[in-house]
Amino acid sequence: MVTLKELSTQEFFGPGHRMCTGCGPAAMARMTMKALQKPAIVVNATGCLEVASTIYPDTAWKVPWVHTLFENTAAVASGIEASLRKQGKGDTVDIVAFGGDGGTFDIGIQALSGALERRHDFTYICYDNEAYMNTGIQRSGATPYGAATTTTPAGSKIPGKTDAKKDLIGICVAHGVEYAATASIAFWNDYITKVRRATAIKGPAVIHVLAPCPLGWRFETSETIKLAKLAVQTNYFPLYEVENGKYKLSMKTPKPTPLEEFLKPQGRFRHLFVPEFSKNLEELRRQVESNWSRIAQLCGETPVQTSPPSSQPAR
Amino acid sequence: MNGDEAVAFAAKQAQVDVVAAYPITPQTIIVERFSDYVANGEVDTQYICVESEHSALSACVGSSLAGSRVFTATSSQGLALMHEVLYLASGLRTPIVMAVANRALSAPINIHNDHSDMMGSRDCGWIQIYAENAQEAYDWTLQAFRIAEDHKVSLPVTVNLDGFTISHAMEGVAVLEDSEVSDFVGKRDPTYKLDTTKPMTFGALALPDYYSEFKRQQVEAMKNAPPVIASVNDEFERMSGRQYSELSAFNMEDADAAVLCMGSVAGTARAVAAELRKQGKRVGVLKLWQYRPFPTREIAEALSKVKSIGVVDRAVSFGAPYGALCSDIAAAKVLTGIQTKIFNIICGLGGRDVRPADIEGIFERALRHADGAPIDDSLTFVGVRP
Numbered sequence: 001m002v003t004l005k006e007l008s009t010q011e012f013f014g015p016g017h018r019m020c021t022g023c024g025p026a027a028m029a030r031m032t033m034k035a036l037q038k039p040a041i042v043v044n045a046t047g048c049l050e051v052a053s054t055i056y057p058d059t060a061w062k063v064p065w066v067h068t069l070f071e072n073t074a075a076v077a078s079g080i081e082a083s084l085r086k087q088g089k090g091d092t093v094d095i096v097a098f099g100g101d102g103g104t105f106d107i108g109i110q111a112l113s114g115a116l117e118r119r120h121d122f123t124y125i126c127y128d129n130e131a132y133m134n135t136g137i138q139r140s141g142a143t144p145y146g147a148a149t150t151t152t153p154a155g156s157k158i159p160g161k162t163d164a165k166k167d168l169i170g171i172c173v174a175h176g177v178e179y180a181a182t183a184s185i186a187f188w189n190d191y192i193t194k195v196r197r198a199t200a201i202k203g204p205a206v207i208h209v210l211a212p213c214p215l216g217w218r219f220e221t222s223e224t225i226k227l228a229k230l231a232v233q234t235n236y237f238p239l240y241e242v243e244n245g246k247y248k249l250s251m252k253t254p255k256p257t258p259l260e261e262f263l264k265p266q267g268r269f270r271h272l273f274v275p276e277f278s279k280n281l282e283e284l285r286r287q288v289e290s291n292w293s294r295i296a297q298l299c300g301e302t303p304v305q306t307s308p309p310s311s312q313p314a315r
Numbered sequence: 316m317n318g319d320e321a322v323a324f325a326a327k328q329a330q331v332d333v334v335a336a337y338p339i340t341p342q343t344i345i346v347e348r349f350s351d352y353v354a355n356g357e358v359d360t361q362y363i364c365v366e367s368e369h370s371a372l373s374a375c376v377g378s379s380l381a382g383s384r385v386f387t388a389t390s391s392q393g394l395a396l397m398h399e400v401l402y403l404a405s406g407l408r409t410p411i412v413m414a415v416a417n418r419a420l421s422a423p424i425n426i427h428n429d430h431s432d433m434m435g436s437r438d439c440g441w442i443q444i445y446a447e448n449a450q451e452a453y454d455w456t457l458q459a460f461r462i463a464e465d466h467k468v469s470l471p472v473t474v475n476l477d478g479f480t481i482s483h484a485m486e487g488v489a490v491l492e493d494s495e496v497s498d499f500v501g502k503r504d505p506t507y508k509l510d511t512t513k514p515m516t517f518g519a520l521a522l523p524d525y526y527s528e529f530k531r532q533q534v535e536a537m538k539n540a541p542p543v544i545a546s547v548n549d550e551f552e553r554m555s556g557r558q559y560s561e562l563s564a565f566n567m568e569d570a571d572a573a574v575l576c577m578g579s580v581a582g583t584a585r586a587v588a589a590e591l592r593k594q595g596k597r598v599g600v601l602k603l604w605q606y607r608p609f610p611t612r613e614i615a616e617a618l619s620k621v622k623s624i625g626v627v628d629r630a631v632s633f634g635a636p637y638g639a640l641c642s643d644i645a646a647a648k649v650l651t652g653i654q655t656k657i658f659n660i661i662c663g664l665g666g667r668d669v670r671p672a673d674i675e676g677i678f679e680r681a682l683r684h685a686d687g688a689p690i691d692d693s694l695t696f697v698g699v700r701p
Contacts, residue, residue: 014532039511056525059516064509067518068376068403075370079335079377079385080509082361086332086383092513112374114366 001182001189002196007034010062017053017060023222024211024228025049025100025127027185032096032125033063035195040094043077045103046070048134048213049127071107072098074115074124081120093197095122101142102132105166116175116204123198124206126168129213138217141166144236146284147268149216152272159280164287172206173242179205181241181250186228190239190250197241210237218267230262235292240299247298259285318449318481319344320386321488322414322474325456327352328496329412332383332503335363335374339393340426343418346388368393372400372411379409382508384460387411390478391418394432394637395663398439404471405440405533409519410463410503413441413469414456415580417629418478419665427666428478430578431630434639440533442472443541443607445577449486450581452476454557455604457491460500461547467539469506477579479666495554537608544605563602565615566592570599572681573618575644576627577603580662580669584627587674598678603625615651622685623656625677629663637694656684662697673698 010034019026029049033040042065044050050067068076077097084090091303099108104126112124130151132138139149144165148154152161172180179201183191190208198205212228214221231237234257239250263269263284272281296303316324323345326334352358361378365371368389374381376614379385389397394415404411415433419425433443442462446452452474476482491499507515521529541561549557565585567573576585581602588598601617601624603610618624628638637645641659648657660677663669676697684690 040512041381041509051520054516054519056519056521059519061516062512063512063605064514065379065516066377066509068373068407069399072369072373072400075335075365075373077371078363078365079333079379080381081377082333082335082363082374083378083381083383086359086361087381110366111370114370117366118363124401224659 001190003189007192011052012036012040012062014060014062016058018055019048019052020215020221022214022224023048024129024185024213025226027224028127028209028211029053029098031185031188031191032195035192036094036199037196038092038094039063040096041080042066043080043095043097045073045097045108046134047100047103049098049100051134070103072111073099073103073108075111077122077124078115078118078120081122085266090121090141096199097124098125099124100134101126101128101130102140105141105168109171110178113175116172116177116206119203121203124197125195126202126206126208127211128208129211129216131213131216133213133216139256142221143215144170144284145287146272146280148271149268159271159277160268163203168208176245177204177206179241179243181207182237182239183207183209184228184232184237184239185209186225186232187239187251192198194241216268219265223265227262227265230257233257233289234259234262236262236288238292238295240295247295247300248299249299252301259288279289316448316488317344317483317485318446318452318476319416319483319506320348321449321453322456322476323348323352324490325453326386326492327358328493329384329386329457329460329500330358330497331360331386333361333363333378333385334387335365335371335378336370336387337365337371337389337393339368339390340392340483341418342388342390342414344482345416363645368396368406369400372397372404373410374411376400376404376407379411380407380509382503382505384464384503385409385411386413388414388416390416391420391432394436395420398436401436401439401441402576406529408469408536409471410469411588412456412459412463413471413473414452415473415475416478416482417475417669423598425665426478428480429629429664429666430475433473433475434632435632437607437639440470442468442470443475444472444483444604445475445606447579447581447602448481449484449488450557451604452481453488453490454551454555454559457496457500458551458559460545462540462544464503465543467582468536470533470536470540475578480579491555499550499554513701515625521628540608541610559604560603561603561613562617563604565602567599567617567621568575568619569620571597571685572678573599573601573621573624574627574674574677574681575601575603575624577606577640578629580627580629583669583671584674587671587678591675591678596682598682606640609647611647614644614647618653621640621655622626623658625658625660625663625681627631627660631661631664656690657695658684658690658692660697661694669698
């Protein structure tokens with residue numbers, strides 16, 4: 001694990017960007033740039049991070065940075081990597097691609113798949129705030145079951161999203177990537193260590209980092225890091241690494257925090273806490289439990305019960 | 316060699332740094348031949364076998380921004396899948412060269428030649444060249460690198476070659492020595508690139524306060540292109556003996572009636588025109604090489620004494636008064652005040668042969684209009700079942 005003193009005091013993702021107060025992805029970008037140890041080129045998919053950091057004629061980036069489209073980030077990174085290889089600079093530069101969950105789980109999955117299969121030497125970082133926040137909180141393949149978004153609203157008949165979250169790391173591992181990991185912005189030294197491992201790999205590496213969005217999740221802007229921490233402590237978002245196909249838990253949770261503590265501060269789950277939709281809350285709990293058990297087993301751990309089902313209906 | 320092989324050979328001789336491409340008929344031979352060059356160590360090129368045309372052009376944009384000389388090729392649905400990336404390439408001013416083996420668009424699916432693929436993307440901000448045969452495809456591909464990479468232009472270029480008719484037809488092609496090509500194309504010297512020693516932001520968000528200026532600059536770049544193309548043509552002619560410009564005129568000096576077209580159909584049109592000349596009919600052919608930027612003034616000059624012209628479009632612009640090419644000719648007429656009567660012929664869709672008899676019919680009609688017959692039908696299909 002890195003310590004604070006080891007980190008650069010330089011800001012490559014500079015102040016002056018126009019991300020929201022309490023923005024998880026902004027913290028992610030700043031930490032990522034501090035983690036890098038070589039000169040870097042950043043490729044950024046369309047999304048909050050892109051639109052709010054490079055409003056012409058301003059830019060928050062003090063590294064070469066390029067945005068082209070929403071779904072092609074991994075392909076653009078492929079081209080940059082091939083060009084650098086041809087120039088003999090392949091080993092001297094870190095190529096980092098940022099995509100949100102929409103740009104990664106959904107519209108960009110094909111380009112990512114191709115780039116992973118071709119084994120380009122780059123690090124793909126999916127910053128996950130669990131919906132299309134830039135366009136106004138629409139559901140993505142990363143939105144969890146039950147969450148209300150503007151396209152899966154908490155209706156009187158259908159309370160939020162009816163489908164589960166995709167397993168992004170599983171998809172990447174199936175491509176045979178040497179290094180893949182999940183992370184949370186709340187555990188900065190774990191995240192930075194993982195970014196350093198990912199960039200050190202010769203070939204593609206993927207990091208899936210949870211970066212809460214106060215606007216989209218509907219919580220107080222002062223609570224971003226707390227929620228990013230609770231997501232891990234409740235086993236909602238397990239932290240693990242996969243090196244050459246071998247899963248390893250990064251953070252054990254012998255006494256997991258009850259899931260409600262993560263869910264209740266968030267407006268997107270509020271509708272699940274009425275008796276009418278208690279079944280939906282239980283289904284979300286079941287999915288969290290099942291995902292945690294699956295990951296724990298892959299990591300060779302004995303799964304600990306996430307949290308007991310609530311004995312009384314919540315208000 | 317066939318047209319595709321000629322293009323692949325040109326890209327090899329131009330010593331491209333990166334190729335990112337995806338197979339599609341009838342372009343595939345280009346990437347197959349290039350793959351052979353790579354596999355046999357005949358080129359020092361990074362060849363990215365991408366998973367789609369969208370990624371092909373996206374990777375090309377990345378490589379070009381990183382400073383490399385870049386080439387790709389596609390056709391039809393592949394070009395359509397690239398559509399949004401085409402605008403990226405021109406907007407980010409990446410001098411990519413792309414061969415398009417023109418093919419019809421689905422539905423119904425059809426692998427044969429017409430121009431609906433490129434015409435569907437005509438406003439994408441690329442310089443667009445149409446070749447008539449394999450020789451021209453080879454020659455223009457070489458010239459395209461010089462044009463695209465010129466600092467006054469810095470725009471991507473497509474070299475269009477008719478699917479199968481050019482891409483797959485075997486012809487004699489006079490190729491240049493590697494050393495001649497090397498001297499001619501030189502090395503790419505990018506004005507700006509992704510460089511860790513000089514960090515720059517590419518692809519920023521331009522809101523209403525700046526977006527128009529970016530587009531205006533692209534218009535200026537397009538305006539800068541013709542003199543650059545002319546000078547590249549001159550230099551190429553000195554080296555190869557083969558002459559190129561915006562357009563090629565055949566028997567136009569004293570023509571009363573003419574056919575205006577692009578691509579392989581020009582050969583048929585010239586052969587028919589030569590026959591009709593033997594019968595004393597004053598007909599000529601105007602072939603456009605350079606579709607974008609559109610050579611309005613040069614076309615007007617060539618047509619200034621021509622009384623009537625049939626414009627051949629090999630693509631339909633559904634619901635429009637004319638096909639795309641004829642619309643531009645009509646605009647040129649309005650802008651320059653030439654008096655030539657214009658009518659539009661749509662033919663050769665989905666690989667349908669454009670036969671000498673079809674072309675002869677167009678000439679006969681043009682001659683009737685030249686003699687005073689009014690234009691009763693501005694857009695007509697030729698060689699199509701009623």
